[in-house]
Each structure stands twice: as C-alpha cells, then as structure tokens.
Amino acid sequence: MIISLTIILLCQLLGEVVARGFGWPVPGPVLGMLFLLAFLMLRDRIRRRVPEFGRALDSTGRGLLAHLSLLFIPASVGVVQRLDVLAEYGVGLIVALVVSTFVTLVVTVVTFVGVSRLSGSTMEAADDPTAGEKP
Amino acid sequence: MSDQAFFLWVYLSQTPLLWLVVTLGAYVVADRVSQAFRRHPLCNPVLISVVAVGLVLWATRTSYPVYFEGAKFVHFLLGPATVALAVPLYENRRVVLRAIVPMVVALVVGSVTAIVSAVSVAKLFGMPTPILISLAPKSVTAPVGMGITEALGGDTALTAILIMLTGVVGSIMVTPLMNALRMKDWRARGFAVGLASHGIGTARAFQVHSLAGTFAGIAMGLNALVTALLLPLVLKLLLD
Structure with a gap:
C-alpha cells in the first residue's frame, strides 16, 4: 500500500518535472499516467520471477478512483466565486454545453462504428461477455 | 454570540479541519442521496455536494480561499487519481x-x-x-x-x-x-x-x-x- 502510493506519487512527480522542465502544455499527472502505464508493463515482466512485486498497485489505484467524485468538490465549490460569470453568460454556456455534447456523442459513435466496419474490427462475440445471454 | 462561542468559531474557521469535515460530510450525504435515487443522472453527487457546501459557506460568510485552505487536501488527491x-x-x-x-x-x-x-x-x-x-x-x-x-x-x-x-x-x-x-x-x-x-x-x-x-x-x-x-x-x- 505505502509502496504503491509512493510509486503513484513518484510517477506524478516525474510527470510534473518533465512537463514543467520542457515547458510542455501537458498536465504533469497525464504524463504521470503514461509513466505508470510503462511501469505496469515492466512490473508484469519482473513478476514472472518475483510474483510479489508491485502486487498492491492495482488495488491502490482502484482505491484512489473509487470516490473520484469526492475529489472534484473543492474545485467545483469555486463556482461561488463565479456566480457573476454564470449570471452573465449562463444561458450561452448551457446552450454550448448541450449542443456540443450532443454533436460529440453522435460524431464519435458514428465514426467508431464506420471505421470498425471498414477496418473489419467489428464487435466480435468474444468481446461481448453478455453475447450468449441475448435472445 | 457569547465570547466563548465566538472564540470557538475563530479557532474552527482558521483550521483546515472544519472545512475538510464539511467537504467529506457533504459528499457522504450526497452519495447516499444518489444511491437512494438509484444513481439517477440528475442526482449527481458532485452537484449536490457543491450546492450543500456553497450554502454552508454563504450561511457562515466564509470566503472561498478560507474554505480551500482546508479542502485542498482532498483537492491534492486529483493528481494521484489521474x-x-x-x-x-x-x-x-x-x-x-x-x-x-x-x-x-x-x-x-x-x-x-x-x-x-x-x-x-x-x-x-x-x-x-x-x-x-x-x-x-x-x-x-x-x-x-x-x-x-x-x-x-x-x-x-x-x-x-x-x-x-x-x-x-x-x-x-x-x-x-x-x-x-x-x-x-x-x-x-x-x-x-x-x-x-x-x-x-x-x-x-x-x-x-x-x-x-x-x-x-x-x-x-x-x-x-x-x-x-x-x-x-x-x-x-x-x-x-
């Protein structure tokens, strides 16, 4: 647990150092996610010899993600400082959000289905765990 | 307000503890409400918590920076979660x-x-x-x-x-x-x-x-x- 947490924080630290050091506009934690992904691949190789290595990482990661909603609250409460902005632009912002979300959903799903047909990677029975349950 | 209650409030409003508890408490209640409505999309836990905490801040005339001094410990975890x-x-x-x-x-x-x-x-x-x-x-x-x-x-x-x-x-x-x-x-x-x-x-x-x-x-x-x-x-x- 404590080792896993240290590894996750270390990945974030590396991400921040690289992002700020090179002046990239990518947030440090996103780079940190890539570092952790690389570490997980490395871990599974080492694990063939040392089965105990980094075992708690998955459960620690899932623990952090279990109450993701909670972590958004402090920043979201900042809206109390932006009530004037919402009063002035609220209608436009809501219209922009609704229209944009609608368009994004349609464009993304149509692209995904279209390309998967063209590339021959349509949904296989093996991909769908509930395929057998359908009538 | 009596002097004692006043000094208690001065103490509480200056430590991170109070606003950390308010944040977690609001989330626990909001999460239960969301569960009770079978995770109906309109019962979003973040939305409910923000309204609840916002009302507490408004009622106690607490500024956002003072609140954030306490809540920043929760906020910090967004990085590791990402x-x-x-x-x-x-x-x-x-x-x-x-x-x-x-x-x-x-x-x-x-x-x-x-x-x-x-x-x-x-x-x-x-x-x-x-x-x-x-x-x-x-x-x-x-x-x-x-x-x-x-x-x-x-x-x-x-x-x-x-x-x-x-x-x-x-x-x-x-x-x-x-x-x-x-x-x-x-x-x-x-x-x-x-x-x-x-x-x-x-x-x-x-x-x-x-x-x-x-x-x-x-x-x-x-x-x-x-x-x-x-x-x-x-x-x-x-x-x-």
Missing part, C-alpha cells in the same frame, strides 16, 4: 488493442469535435476569450481539464463547474440518443460517452452495460491525453 487511471487502462489492454483502429480515429475526430463545437457555439454568444479557454476542455476529466485551463491562462474554477455540467448533460442524453440512432455496438456507445462526458459518463455507461463501461473508461483516459496535446493548437486556430 495517474491511477493507468490501472484500468492497463487491465483492458487486450480488448483495447483489438479495437485500436476505430478507437484512434474516433478519438481524434471526437476530441476535435468536442472542442470546436463548444467554442464555436460560445463564440456566437460573444463570450470573451478567457471564458472560451475555460470552456474548451469541458469534455475532459476534471484534473486534466483544469490543468489544461491553468496552463492556457483560463479560469480553473469555471472549468471545473463546466466539466461537471457536461458530465451530467451527457449522462442524461446518451441512452435515449444511442437508442434513437439504433447503435448496437456497446464498444462504440461506451466510447462516445466516455469521450464526451469523462468520468460521470463512464459511471453511466457501467450502469447500462459492462463492455460499454470499459470502453468509456478507456475513452476518458485517452481523450484526456489527446485533448491536452491538441487543445492548445485547435484553440489557436479557432481564436486567431
């Missing part, structure tokens, strides 16, 4: 690799669509540039979206609230919309809602179908990455 998104991504790597071609194309097309459509509509309403910047990453998971806005000189608090609202809007919209379009590919349905509405959309997808949820989680992670890379460029083209 890093932890690598765990579900790595777990699903086989399914992901099998659908890699449609995913990559839909990812880039969807990501650009999300930015361009939001900023274009907002521009029609004549909004100033800082607000357009704050709106642009609205489909990205909050820690990343706020990081993008911060780097580009926008308003992170406004971004946080717009991201939350986008999640709620997408979660309400997705099921009726996909049924109307007669979309039966759960991978595609999940991927679309994860891309458009990040974690809140992903939670919704898991309620409908496990495969949709898996792909929503992947879309959320990948879109965070692609938007972080593409947004500065797309925004430059849109605003110049």
Whole structure:
C-alpha cells in the first residue's frame, strides 16, 4: 500500500518535472499516467520471477478512483466565486454545453462504428461477455 | 454570540479541519442521496455536494480561499487519481488493442469535435476569450481539464463547474440518443460517452452495460491525453 502510493506519487512527480522542465502544455499527472502505464508493463515482466512485486498497485489505484467524485468538490465549490460569470453568460454556456455534447456523442459513435466496419474490427462475440445471454 | 462561542468559531474557521469535515460530510450525504435515487443522472453527487457546501459557506460568510485552505487536501488527491487511471487502462489492454483502429480515429475526430463545437457555439454568444479557454476542455476529466485551463491562462474554477455540467448533460442524453440512432455496438456507445462526458459518463455507461463501461473508461483516459496535446493548437486556430 505505502509502496504503491509512493510509486503513484513518484510517477506524478516525474510527470510534473518533465512537463514543467520542457515547458510542455501537458498536465504533469497525464504524463504521470503514461509513466505508470510503462511501469505496469515492466512490473508484469519482473513478476514472472518475483510474483510479489508491485502486487498492491492495482488495488491502490482502484482505491484512489473509487470516490473520484469526492475529489472534484473543492474545485467545483469555486463556482461561488463565479456566480457573476454564470449570471452573465449562463444561458450561452448551457446552450454550448448541450449542443456540443450532443454533436460529440453522435460524431464519435458514428465514426467508431464506420471505421470498425471498414477496418473489419467489428464487435466480435468474444468481446461481448453478455453475447450468449441475448435472445 | 457569547465570547466563548465566538472564540470557538475563530479557532474552527482558521483550521483546515472544519472545512475538510464539511467537504467529506457533504459528499457522504450526497452519495447516499444518489444511491437512494438509484444513481439517477440528475442526482449527481458532485452537484449536490457543491450546492450543500456553497450554502454552508454563504450561511457562515466564509470566503472561498478560507474554505480551500482546508479542502485542498482532498483537492491534492486529483493528481494521484489521474495517474491511477493507468490501472484500468492497463487491465483492458487486450480488448483495447483489438479495437485500436476505430478507437484512434474516433478519438481524434471526437476530441476535435468536442472542442470546436463548444467554442464555436460560445463564440456566437460573444463570450470573451478567457471564458472560451475555460470552456474548451469541458469534455475532459476534471484534473486534466483544469490543468489544461491553468496552463492556457483560463479560469480553473469555471472549468471545473463546466466539466461537471457536461458530465451530467451527457449522462442524461446518451441512452435515449444511442437508442434513437439504433447503435448496437456497446464498444462504440461506451466510447462516445466516455469521450464526451469523462468520468460521470463512464459511471453511466457501467450502469447500462459492462463492455460499454470499459470502453468509456478507456475513452476518458485517452481523450484526456489527446485533448491536452491538441487543445492548445485547435484553440489557436479557432481564436486567431
């Protein structure tokens, strides 16, 4: 647990150092996610010899993600400082959000289905765990 | 107020403890309410908590910086949580690799669509540039979206609230919309809602179908990455 947490924080630290050091506009934690992904691949190789290595990482990661909603609250409460902005632009912002979300959903799903047909990677029975349950 | 009560309040309002407890308490109550309504999309735990904490701040005349002094400990965990998104991504790597071609194309097309459509509509309403910047990453998971806005000189608090609202809007919209379009590919349905509405959309997808949820989680992670890379460029083209 404590080792896993240290590894996750270390990945974030590396991400921040690289992002700020090179002046990239990518947030440090996103780079940190890539570092952790690389570490997980490395871990599974080492694990063939040392089965105990980094075992708690998955459960620690899932623990952090279990109450993701909670972590958004402090920043979201900042809206109390932006009530004037919402009063002035609220209608436009809501219209922009609704229209944009609608368009994004349609464009993304149509692209995904279209390309998967063209590339021959349509949904296989093996991909769908509930395929057998359908009538 | 008696002197003793006054001094107690002075003490409490100056320590991080009080606002940490208020934040956690509001979340626990909001999460229970959401459960009681069977995770109805309109009963979003973040939305309920923000309203509750906002009312407490208003009633006690507490400023946001004072509140944040306490709540920042919770806020800090957003960074490690973003890093932890690598765990579900790595777990699903086989399914992901099998659908890699449609995913990559839909990812880039969807990501650009999300930015361009939001900023274009907002521009029609004549909004100033800082607000357009704050709106642009609205489909990205909050820690990343706020990081993008911060780097580009926008308003992170406004971004946080717009991201939350986008999640709620997408979660309400997705099921009726996909049924109307007669979309039966759960991978595609999940991927679309994860891309458009990040974690809140992903939670919704898991309620409908496990495969949709898996792909929503992947879309959320990948879109965070692609938007972080593409947004500065797309925004430059849109605003110049």
